[in-house]
Amino acid sequence: xxxxxxxxxxxxxxxxxxxxxxxxxxxxxxxxxxxxxxxxxxxxxxxxxxxxxxxxxxxxxxxxxxxxxxxxxxxxxxxxxxxxxxxxxxxxxxxxxxxxxxxxxxxxxxxxxxxxxxxxxxxxxxxxxxxxxxxxxxxxxxxxxxxxxxxxxxxxxxxxxxxxxxxxxxxxxxxxxxxxxxxxxxxxxxxxxxxxxxxxxxxxxxxxxxxxxxxxxxxxxxxxxxxxxxxxxxxxxxxxxxxxxxxxxxxxxxxxxxxxxxxxxxxxxxxxxxxxxxxxxxxxxxxxxxxxxxxxxxxxxxxxxxxxxxxxxxxxxxxxxxxxxxxxxxxxxxxxxxxxxxxxxxxxxxxxxxxxxxxxxxxxxxxxxxxxxxxxxxxxxxxxxxxxxxxxxxxxxxxxxxxxxxxxxxxxxxxxxxxxxxxxxxxxxxxxxxxxxxxxxxxxxxxxxxxxxxxxxxxxxxxxxxxxxxxxxxxxxxxxxxxxxxxxxxxxxxxxxxxxxxxxxxxxxxxxxxxxx
Amino acid sequence: xxxxxxxxxxxxxxxxxxxxxxxxxxxxxxxxxxxxxxxxxxxxxxxxxxxxxxxxxxxxxxxxxxxxxxxxxxxxxxxxxxxxxxxxxxxxxxxxxxxxxxxxxxxxxxxxxxxxxxxxxxxxxxxxxxxxxxxxxxxxxxxxxxxxxxxxxxxxxxxxxxxxxxxxxxxxxxxxxxxxxxxxxxxxxxxxxxxxxxxxxxxxxxxxxxxxxxxxxxxxxxxxxxxxxxxxxxxxxxxxxxxxxxxxxxxxxxxxxxxxxxxxxxxxxxxxxxxxxxxxxxxxxxxxxxxxxxxxxxx
Numbered sequence: 184x185x186x187x188x189x190x191x192x193x194x195x196x197x198x199x200x201x202x203x204x205x206x207x208x209x210x211x212x213x214x215x216x217x218x219x220x221x222x223x224x225x226x227x228x229x230x231x232x233x234x235x236x237x238x239x240x241x242x243x244x245x246x247x248x249x250x251x252x253x254x255x256x257x258x259x260x261x262x263x264x265x266x267x268x269x270x271x272x273x274x275x276x277x278x279x280x281x282x283x284x285x286x287x288x289x290x291x292x293x294x295x296x297x298x299x300x301x302x303x304x305x306x307x308x309x310x311x312x313x314x315x316x317x318x319x320x321x322x323x324x325x326x327x328x329x330x331x332x333x334x335x336x337x338x339x340x341x342x343x344x345x346x347x348x349x350x351x352x353x354x355x356x357x358x359x360x361x362x363x364x365x366x367x368x369x370x371x372x373x374x375x376x377x378x379x380x381x382x383x384x385x386x387x388x389x390x391x392x393x394x395x396x397x398x399x400x401x402x403x404x405x406x407x408x409x410x411x412x413x414x415x416x417x418x419x420x421x422x423x424x425x426x427x428x429x430x431x432x433x434x435x436x437x438x439x440x441x442x443x444x445x446x447x448x449x450x451x452x453x454x455x456x457x458x459x460x461x462x463x464x465x466x467x468x469x470x471x472x473x474x475x476x477x478x479x480x481x482x483x484x485x486x487x488x489x490x491x492x493x494x495x496x497x498x499x500x501x502x503x504x505x506x507x508x509x510x511x512x513x514x515x516x517x518x519x520x521x522x523x524x525x526x527x528x529x530x531x532x533x534x535x536x537x538x539x540x541x542x543x544x545x546x547x548x549x550x551x552x553x554x555x556x557x558x559x560x561x562x563x564x565x566x567x568x569x570x571x572x573x574x575x576x577x578x579x580x581x582x583x584x585x586x587x588x589x590x591x592x593x594x595x596x597x598x599x600x601x602x603x604x605x606x607x608x609x610x611x612x613x614x615x616x617x618x619x620x621x622x623x624x625x626x627x628x629x630x631x632x633x634x635x636x637x638x639x640x641x642x643x644x645x646x647x648x649x650x651x652x653x654x655x656x657x658x659x660x661x662x663x664x665x666x667x668x669x670x671x672x673x674x675x676x677x678x679x680x681x682x683x684x685x686x687x688x689x690x691x692x693x694x695x696x697x698x699x700x
Numbered sequence: 701x702x703x704x705x706x707x708x709x710x711x712x713x714x715x716x717x718x719x720x721x722x723x724x725x726x727x728x729x730x731x732x733x734x735x736x737x738x739x740x741x742x743x744x745x746x747x748x749x750x751x752x753x754x755x756x757x758x759x760x761x762x763x764x765x766x767x768x769x770x771x772x773x774x775x776x777x778x779x780x781x782x783x784x785x786x787x788x789x790x791x792x793x794x795x796x797x798x799x800x801x802x803x804x805x806x807x808x809x810x811x812x813x814x815x816x817x818x819x820x821x822x823x824x825x826x827x828x829x830x831x832x833x834x835x836x837x838x839x840x841x842x843x844x845x846x847x848x849x850x851x852x853x854x855x856x857x858x859x860x861x862x863x864x865x866x867x868x869x870x871x872x873x874x875x876x877x878x879x880x881x882x883x884x885x886x887x888x889x890x891x892x893x894x895x896x897x898x899x900x901x902x903x904x905x906x907x908x909x910x911x912x913x914x915x916x917x918x919x920x921x922x923x924x925x926x927x928x929x930x931x932x933x934x935x936x937x938x939x940x941x942x943x944x945x946x947x948x949x950x951x952x953x954x955x956x957x958x959x960x961x962x963x964x965x966x967x968x969x970x971x972x973x974x975x976x977x978x979x980x981x982x983x984x985x986x987x988x989x990x991x992x993x994x995x996x997x998x999x
Contacts, residue, residue, distance in 0.1 A: 207868075207869055207889050207890075208889075209869070209883065209885050209887050209889055210885060210887075211883055211884045211885045212875075212884045212885060213884040214884075290882075293882065294878070294881065294882040297878035297882050298878065298882075301925060301926070301927055301928050302927060303927065304926055304927040322926065323926075481783075481784060482746060483745035483746055483782060483783070484745065534786065539826055542828065542873070543828075543873040546828065546830055546831070546872070546873040546874055547873050547874050547875075549874070552928055552929055553877075553878045553925070553928055553929070553931075554874075554876070554877070554878065555876065555878075555882070560876075563875070563876060563884070610784045616784070617784055617785065617786035617787070618784045618785060618786055619785075619786050619831065621785075621929075622783075622784045669786070
């Protein structure tokens, strides 16, 4: 029975390997972020230049009760009551939110974008339904969070959070009410302590802005958003960082400031960006009249180009005249030129002979369906780096506002060029070209990824100069990834990067004069 | 969407005799036009018909009459008939199986055999699972344990088996992805899977003709959302039926042709694929001294 014994050994080894084969638990980088411990409180941020507000006193925050009043003491006792019986769920919530309010709400938005970044399926008659904000839960769900939509969402949220926090900082310094753990030594602080005055709560300000702005942008996800906001506010009281009146004042401020941004959003022309048949036909005919081959949708059935009028949406960092005169890229190579033929051939060669590493690059930067889009990717890159910089919440907000205004303006600049030039995709001109990433349903010139990445790398390199070279290289790689993916010509990528860099330069101009440097 | 390369021998109730080594190439082709997005069946005009061609080298060696080891190494090429997505190609997963007949006894007028199998597979090339449905595989390392019962009465037989497949996590080329929530990691948790297989047919003098039904159930995973692309950790389920045969050449019994056709009758997050496999196998006698020409396949 010797072979039998061997068999038992073999089978035992298999069984053990089976039971103990590597644990499946994932380590998610964003859940490893440490508690925020700002290097500086940026106590004078109340005088930084807001984006839309006329100044930090446009919205008033009433003076808080003194820490000696019975009302305040009752609020401190609420903290102590929470802290006397903490559940593991509450501890986890405190740890999660301690990484930073601006960071976490930026992540929440990225998640909502990824959830909604799927184009609608066609109607039986071959037309496409358009998501409706007034009926967001019916198919197709609202929104279709494509890259321009996402860029706009990140920008409004980030700019509104920034303006609200500038106001919050103004009143923090003015009223100078210390955090509960500083007022009462028997209050335990479950997160790192700070000298920053706690009234109004910066965390509640952010939660207030975001829950309000997200009503407009993701109207079908209210339950998810409200649960996050409630958990966030509660975590700050449990942590001993805020009393309830800090929270209430911050939330009210955030909601008020958000309204100003919601009003701007309703009038920024994005609502009309889908266009209509007359406009789509006109753009195609204009291109033909210039003697060029126009872009044609390669989807089946043919889908109208994505957000054809997004190029006319109101910009943040420059006016529309500046965009047309100094940022709009030069015309692409004529579709009948030798250069165009050569560039098409280059795309074909990548399509045919892609290395594994080029495929990796194409997929690393693809940011296609069901992802947070390229603007979201640059937010994720920024967030990971900002975590290591120990920024205060207001500086986090300011930097993300600069980044996201750049990304939205980049989207506008790029979409303006796409529909102004109406240039065909490589696979339209050469049907041999097959792609290793989804073919976007809009004209080719310029590459959105390149424009986004050029803008993001420029402003991020200003914010963290020691990483400037890395950002530039990442942007170049992101840009080339579209050539590797066989969905863009080299000109699309190069000219997109240049236009993006210009957008980023306008953000730098703002950064130099906003009082934060 | 499951490009399974099932070697014939890890799923049947037949053992290779001691020192016999059966090896051969197999060609397979499968395609689908309709697929299930969750439980919703439809088609994608931007994919058309998605097909996979496979060239597989498989082998089976008899360590003893009751203990066999086997391997398979498929090369796979995918293609979509419509749209712009590029087909991918490459060597998929190397699989190794140990097959052990633990019990064999006359029962009534037939013979009952119980067989245990343990298998391991891992990617044999650096392909990506993150480009479904064009990816050639799902990239996970798999450990499979299979219990099989085979009953033969005269020339007729029935075989049933159940398999549990433990699948390792896989790594994507990106740092974040969305399932039913966002994940900030390149690692994807792959749900385990179970499969069941029933075979009924005729077996005599090396000839096999059988009807086959099988089911693959992913134990976890999520549904493809409307108009989204498939993802490696989807809940992929499939029930298939088909026929399989093996025919040894009369003029040279060591040489046999094999073939099968299978079609999908029910599924979830997979293509409704129909396909065939065909191959030629040759049995070598690797006995140290003995020189014989007889085929080594033991009934």
